[in-house]
Amino acid sequence: MxxxxxxxxxxxxLFRSKLKVVNIGLEHFYRELKRQNIDVAHxxxxxxxxxxxxxxxxxxxxx
Amino acid sequence: xxxxxxIVKKNFYRDSVQLLHxxxxxxxxxxxxxxxxVMGTKLNKEILEREGLLTDEGREATDNDMIIAIKVKxxxxxxxxxxxIERMLTAPGVAEERFFYSIDSAIEYLKEVNLALVSxxxxxAKEVVKPLxxxxxxxxxxxxxxxxxxxxxxxxxxxxKGLLLMGPEAGTSIINGVAIAFANVVxxxxxxxxxxxxxxxxxxxxxxxxAGSGISQGIGVGGRDVKSAVGGxxxxxxxxxxxxxxxxxxxxxxxxxxxxxxxxxxVKYIAENTKKKYVTCFIGGRVFEVPKGAKGRLIQTRTLHxxxxxxxxxxxxxxxEEARKxxxxxxxxxxxIADRIISNLEKGQKYIRGLFTGGTLTYETLVIFKELIGDIxxxxxxxPKFKLEDPWKSYKHSVVDLGEEEFTAGRAxxxxxxxxxxxxxxxxxxxxxxxxxxxxxxxxxxxxxxxVGAHLSAIRKAMEIAESNGRSLTFLAHVCxxxxxxxxxxxxxxxLKSAGVIVLPTNALMALTSAIVAKGGISEEELxxxxxxxxxxxxxG
Numbered sequence: 001m002x003x004x005x006x007x008x009x010x011x012x013x014l015f016r017s018k019l020k021v022v023n024i025g026l027e028h029f030y031r032e033l034k035r036q037n038i039d040v041a042h043x044x045x046x047x048x049x050x051x052x053x054x055x056x057x058x059x060x061x062x063x
Numbered sequence: 064x065x066x067x068x069x070i071v072k073k074n075f076y077r078d079s080v081q082l083l084h085x086x087x088x089x090x091x092x093x094x095x096x097x098x099x100x101v102m103g104t105k106l107n108k109e110i111l112e113r114e115g116l117l118t119d120e121g122r123e124a125t126d127n128d129m130i131i132a133i134k135v136k137x138x139x140x141x142x143x144x145x146x147x148i149e150r151m152l153t154a155p156g157v158a159e160e161r162f163f164y165s166i167d168s169a170i171e172y173l174k175e176v177n178l179a180l181v182s183x184x185x186x187x188a189k190e191v192v193k194p195l196x197x198x199x200x201x202x203x204x205x206x207x208x209x210x211x212x213x214x215x216x217x218x219x220x221x222x223x224k225g226l227l228l229m230g231p232e233a234g235t236s237i238i239n240g241v242a243i244a245f246a247n248v249v250x251x252x253x254x255x256x257x258x259x260x261x262x263x264x265x266x267x268x269x270x271x272x273x274a275g276s277g278i279s280q281g282i283g284v285g286g287r288d289v290k291s292a293v294g295g296x297x298x299x300x301x302x303x304x305x306x307x308x309x310x311x312x313x314x315x316x317x318x319x320x321x322x323x324x325x326x327x328x329x330v331k332y333i334a335e336n337t338k339k340k341y342v343t344c345f346i347g348g349r350v351f352e353v354p355k356g357a358k359g360r361l362i363q364t365r366t367l368h369x370x371x372x373x374x375x376x377x378x379x380x381x382x383x384e385e386a387r388k389x390x391x392x393x394x395x396x397x398x399x400i401a402d403r404i405i406s407n408l409e410k411g412q413k414y415i416r417g418l419f420t421g422g423t424l425t426y427e428t429l430v431i432f433k434e435l436i437g438d439i440x441x442x443x444x445x446x447p448k449f450k451l452e453d454p455w456k457s458y459k460h461s462v463v464d465l466g467e468e469e470f471t472a473g474r475a476x477x478x479x480x481x482x483x484x485x486x487x488x489x490x491x492x493x494x495x496x497x498x499x500x501x502x503x504x505x506x507x508x509x510x511x512x513x514x515v516g517a518h519l520s521a522i523r524k525a526m527e528i529a530e531s532n533g534r535s536l537t538f539l540a541h542v543c544x545x546x547x548x549x550x551x552x553x554x555x556x557x558x559l560k561s562a563g564v565i566v567l568p569t570n571a572l573m574a575l576t577s578a579i580v581a582k583g584g585i586s587e588e589e590l591x592x593x594x595x596x597x598x599x600x601x602x603x604g
Binding site for chain 2: 001004009011013014015017018019023026028032033038041042043044045
């Protein structure tokens with residue numbers, strides 16, 4: 001797509017809004033956002049075990 | 064009797080920053096002489112070996128195992144110390160904190176989430192980021208090693224939905240005045256920045272702020288955005304957003320030289336689709352022909368120093384004149400510093416060693432050296448022929464980016480963890496041919512709480528080593544930070560000055576001063592030509 005035709009309204013909305021952040025991964029970044037008094041939720045992320053992924057794929061095919 | 068102990072915890076994981084904090088806490092336990100808690104990667108084992116903290120047990124650890132390495136004053140204290148460290152490892156976080164184990168539940172809890180900061184391993188980035196974009200959430204993607212095809216797919220998806228995907232490999236963004244990942248506390252103001260260079264964004268935003276102006280938004284897009292394969296998707300989205308943002312008056316674009324086709328695309332976009340004033344800083348890039356539509360409102364620069372100055376100039380001529388006098392040193396002042404250093408050198412002291420934590424600051428330094436003395440050695444050289452054979456060992460003039468993979472695999476970045484640079488300072492000081500050691504200190508959220516403090520004893524020890532051999536070793540430093548940063552740039556600079564370190568106000572001026580010393584001096588004409596080409600902008604063709 002041509003960027004000149006992109007809808008930029010969601011970005012302008014972000015610039016006008018109070019930040020609400022989900023932090024996924026390094027806890028350090030969550031702490032640094034907290035220190036700035038930002039609304040932030042931290043997700044303790046770990047890769048899903050392969051078995052779980054395989055099961056999900058099978059289920060999505062049969063359902 | 065002093066005892067060294069390694070305990071290996073099989074298949075036990077904590078992230079590198081958590082481990083760094085745990086190591087710092089372990090060092091404070093009474094009876095502990097030194098401690099390090101790390102994952103058992105090859106690099107971490109090498110560092111433990113250098114610190115005299117590795118035993119045969121530790122040597123057997125794998126990437127998935129954790130090593131607790133401790134040196135204690137007395138063997139009888141060991142059981143208690145080990146028990147305390149084990150408790151620290153398993154202790155839950157602060158009681159009232161609520162962490163989430165699913166992204167959806169975190170989003171549901173917080174409501175109206177508008178930004179996600181993602182730092183998962185690169186191979187998993189797509190499966191995490193895609194659903195966020197589908198939900199209409201903007202993303203800052205810090206992760207590296209994201210497959211290129213994933214980056215392209217995700218950026219196209221984001222652009223189609225009118226969203227920002229800042230990264231992958233984006234170290235810095237400043238959104239609505241908030242520091243995202245590694246970023247400084249800068250004044251809010253009329254300059255918008257789009258940057259494919261993390262510490263480039265930090266340096267330009269800091270210098271604009273210190274000059275008295277400020278930043279509306281700082282959008283990091285990741286270094287690969289300006290390469291042909293990605294085609295500048297997010298750089299253009301950033302430009303489009305800042306062009307439409309009423310708070311932004313001047314837009315600055317910062318990156319290492321883009322692929323030529325992407326550079327053309329960016330410049331063409333500015334000429335055909337925008338009306339505001341622009342400063343481009345394709346560091347070290349060639350001056351290009353400005354298309355008709357952008358003539359008179361686009362200034363080209365080659366350094367971060369010049370980009371910041373020109374942006375301020377476009378906002379307020381008076382502020383610019385004051386900043387030039389108060390912050391950015393004149394050729395005469397730079398020459399006087401360089402001459403003083405040269406006059407203190409012993410015979411044989413001729414090499415410059417740069418130990419950097421910022422990748423873009425390293426690059427800017429290499430560009431300035433190339434202009435003044437030619438290519439120099441680095442782990443990230445401009446010319447592949449000058450790649451250091453061993454990144455752990457400097458050769459002739461060397462500038463090292465300690466944030467590169469070979470120094471960071473399984474470890475926290477040197478902006479947080481000073482261990483490797485502290486060791487390297489001592490190594491450099493032992494070399495009788497070294498004249499200057501250059502150091503950058505990048506402040507702001509994300510970085511070490513007191514980076515200068517963490518280096519002071521190594522700097523003093525290095526000076527002593529040189530003095531005991533009849534030499535004087537000069538340290539040059541640049542602090543990339545503001546007074547409002549949690550570390551307070553003024554306090555950090557003052558600590559450096561008290562230790563006898565020469566502090567330069569911009570990274571470019573630190574590189575220039577060192578390069579003059581490396582040349583053994585510079586004529587007034589050559590210096591003035593350098594200032595006109597590298598430290599101010601041009602309207603180009």
